[in-house]
Amino acid sequence: MIALLQRKPAIPLALLLLANLLLLTVQVRNPEGRLLIRSWSLLVFTPIASTVHFVVDGVSGGIGRYALLFRAQEDNERLRAENARLGVELAQLRGIDALLANRIENGSLQKRQFLFDTYLAPVIWKNAPFYAHRLVVNGGTRQGIQKDDAVIVPEGIVGRVWTTTPFNSEVELITNDGTAAGAMLEDTRLQGVIQGDGSDILRWNFIPNYEYVEVGDIVYTSGTDRIYPKGYPLGEVIQSRKGSSVYRDIRVKPFVDYLRLEEIMVVVSK
Amino acid sequence: MNQIVRNSEVAVLLAITAVTESLFANYLPVALYLDLPLIFSLYVGWHSSPSRGALCGIGFGWLQDAISGIYLGVNGLTKTVMGFGASYLSKWLLVEGLLARCILIGLLSLTDDLLVAGMRALLGQTIQPEIWLRMLIRVPLTGVAGGVFFLVYDWVKFPEKDFSQW
Numbered sequence: 001m002i003a004l005l006q007r008k009p010a011i012p013l014a015l016l017l018l019a020n021l022l023l024l025t026v027q028v029r030n031p032e033g034r035l036l037i038r039s040w041s042l043l044v045f046t047p048i049a050s051t052v053h054f055v056v057d058g059v060s061g062g063i064g065r066y067a068l069l070f071r072a073q074e075d076n077e078r079l080r081a082e083n084a085r086l087g088v089e090l091a092q093l094r095g096i097d098a099l100l101a102n103r104i105e106n107g108s109l110q111k112r113q114f115l116f117d118t119y120l121a122p123v124i125w126k127n128a129p130f131y132a133h134r135l136v137v138n139g140g141t142r143q144g145i146q147k148d149d150a151v152i153v154p155e156g157i158v159g160r161v162w163t164t165t166p167f168n169s170e171v172e173l174i175t176n177d178g179t180a181a182g183a184m185l186e187d188t189r190l191q192g193v194i195q196g197d198g199s200d201i202l203r204w205n206f207i208p209n210y211e212y213v214e215v216g217d218i219v220y221t222s223g224t225d226r227i228y229p230k231g232y233p234l235g236e237v238i239q240s241r242k243g244s245s246v247y248r249d250i251r252v253k254p255f256v257d258y259l260r261l262e263e264i265m266v267v268v269s270k
Numbered sequence: 271m272n273q274i275v276r277n278s279e280v281a282v283l284l285a286i287t288a289v290t291e292s293l294f295a296n297y298l299p300v301a302l303y304l305d306l307p308l309i310f311s312l313y314v315g316w317h318s319s320p321s322r323g324a325l326c327g328i329g330f331g332w333l334q335d336a337i338s339g340i341y342l343g344v345n346g347l348t349k350t351v352m353g354f355g356a357s358y359l360s361k362w363l364l365v366e367g368l369l370a371r372c373i374l375i376g377l378l379s380l381t382d383d384l385l386v387a388g389m390r391a392l393l394g395q396t397i398q399p400e401i402w403l404r405m406l407i408r409v410p411l412t413g414v415a416g417g418v419f420f421l422v423y424d425w426v427k428f429p430e431k432d433f434s435q436w
Contacts, residue, residue, distance in 0.1 A: 009320035013354050016328050020347040027341050028393060041336040048285075049292045056297060126295050127339035128302045134339040170339070177396045198396050259299070 035147070035163045038170065046136060046168045049125035118152070118265040119143050121169070126259075133159075133176035133198065137264060140167045148227055150267040156233040156255040157181065157221060158264050169266070173258050174234070175200060182224035183234055183252075185213070191222050194234055194252060202235060204250040211248065213240040219252050229267060274317035274427065280326055283310045284333060291337045303408045307334040308382050309416040311349045312375060313423060315356030327353025341393060348385040352378060368417050375420075376413025383408060 027037060121139035139145055141164050151158040151171050159179065162172040172179055177198035184191040192207045207213060217237040223230030239251040287307050294301040307330040314330075315323030331349030335342045356378070365371050383405050391397050 006319055006321060009324070009354070009357075012321040013324050013350070016324050016350045017347060020328065020331075020343040020350065023343040023346070024341055024393070027343070037342055041342060045288065045292075045333075045336050048288045049296075052289055052292045053296070056293070124296075125292060126299075127337070128291075128295050128299070132339035198398055 038163045039165055042136065042163065042168055042170060043165050046125065046165070049136060050138065050168075053122075053124040117268050119145060119268050120263055120265055121145075122263050123261050124168070126261075133173035133179075133196065133258065134162060135171050135173065135258075135261065135264075137169050137171060137266070138167070139266065140164045140169050142166050144268040145169045145266050146268075150228045151264050152229070152232060152267060153256055153261065153264055155257075156235065157228055158256055158258070158261065160227050161266065171264065175202060175254065175258060180225070181228050181234070182222035183219045184222040185217055186220055188212075191224065192250075194219065200254075200258075201238070202252040202254060204237070204252050205247060207248045207250055209242045209246055209248055213237055213248060213250055215240055275314050280314055280329070283314070284329060286310075287330060287333055288337065291334065295337065303404070303411050304415050305379055305382065305408060305412045306415075307331065307345070307349060308352060308379055308412060309375065309419050311353045312356045312378060312416065313420060315353035316360045316420075318353075318357055320354050320357040323353035323355075323357035324350045325353070327351070340390070340395075344386055344389045344393070347389065348382050351385070352382055368421055371420050372413045372417035374413075375416030376409050379412040379416070380405065380409045 023037070119139055121137035121143075123135050124138050125136035127134045145161055145164055147161055147164060149161040151160060157174055159171050159173040159176070162170045164170075173196070174181060174194070175196040175198070177196060179196040181194045182191065183194040183204060190207065190211055190213070193205050195203045195205055197203060204213075204219060215237055217240075219234045219237065221228040221230055221232045221234060233255050235252040235254040237250060238253045239249070241249050243249040287310060290306060291302075294304075311323075311327040311330045314326040318326065327349040328346050330353075331344075331346035332342060334345040334349070338345070359365075359374070363374070365374055387397055387401055
């Protein structure tokens with residue numbers, strides 16, 4: 001059999017090409033099948049990525065701890081000042097919290113909308129930005145993370161959980177090709193759909209030409225997609241002009257620098 | 271055909287691919303312009319039978335797809351063709367010079383990139399306009415790195431023999 005395959009190399013080539021085509025067909029025709037295959041590949045490759053992350057962080061952390069020790073006093077003073085500033089901010093937020101609690105008790109706001117638990121997960125692996133805007137984090141179904149959970153950082157929205165394993169999760173960034181989220185303007189409450197196309201800039205679609213959107217306007221999540229919590233910042237409008245169809249051509253620059261993400265927060269229960 | 275590149279070496283090259291691609295993606299994204307899985311596929315294919323070249327090519331391709339986060343099988347398919355083709359090219363072409371090898375690997379890298387872009391377009395994915403600029407950087411870089419890798423690996427595996435003492 002092996003001798004036959006060696007004599008007629010076109011046969012194994014055809015078989016291997018067919019295997020690839022079948023694999024692609026399963027993923028394209030069946031999104032759940034794609035997620036399953038992706039989960040398996042994550043299970044195989046995340047131990048490698050975790051090990052690399054552990055080693056690199058250990059080495060750079062060691063250098064950071066010992067070589068930069070002389071900056072500790074300066075850092076200490078800076079942190080004291082920051083602590084004082086945060087104390088003031090906390091007091092202000094407590095006031096706002098009391099106000100909100102009052103409105104919740106009065107029934108004018110839904111409490112569920114504002115309260116959710118998050119799981120802080122370190123990023124251990126980023127896909128090559130040429131191909132896909134995704135990253136893998138330490139934390140999976142064992143930590144309560146589920147498919148389609150929202151992923152956020154203090155600066156804004158990162159994306160959603162694409163697939164999970166017991167120990168790791170793959171996050172699809174909002175900038176990935178084909179990703180979308182409900183979005184609105186803060187002041188006019190104008191709503192549309194933010195879409196990623198694989199570049200670093202988002203498109204804000206379905207805003208009619210007769211609406212006014214200015215460069216510099218801040219876009220927030222609207223919560224209509226039932227994935228992302230309402231009122232989280234998405235980005236700033238950097239281009240707004242009349243489109244060739246009935247909708248405006250609007251580009252939004254995200255607030256989050258996806259290349260520099262080291263830790264993210266997964267919204268594990270809404 | 272004698273296997274110049276042993277199975278254990280292929281396994282080591284696969285592990286190197288996984289570690290370096292993971293390192294590059296996280297800490298040095300600019301290094302991803304270098305198509306390391308293609309270089310390894312070509313080297314193994316160059317020194318193997320066509321069937322083995324194709325089989326190793328699919329391994330490197332699937333690994334690259336899994337790390338890149340795209341459909342599993344896109345690079346798998348192109349690297350299968352590359353591994354298979356490299357085996358035949360080694361029989362038809364006598365390419366011993368560094369420059370000739372660099373040019374050949376660069377051309378194969380261009381073919382691979384065009385195949386991947388074509389496959390992704392067929393699968394309905396958006397192809398960014400910067401793809402051409404990326405190819406412009408990736409092709410010569412992969413060509414030069416591939417030529418150097420072939421030279422170094424050949425030098426390690428086939429050291430020059432001194433026949434003057436015979």
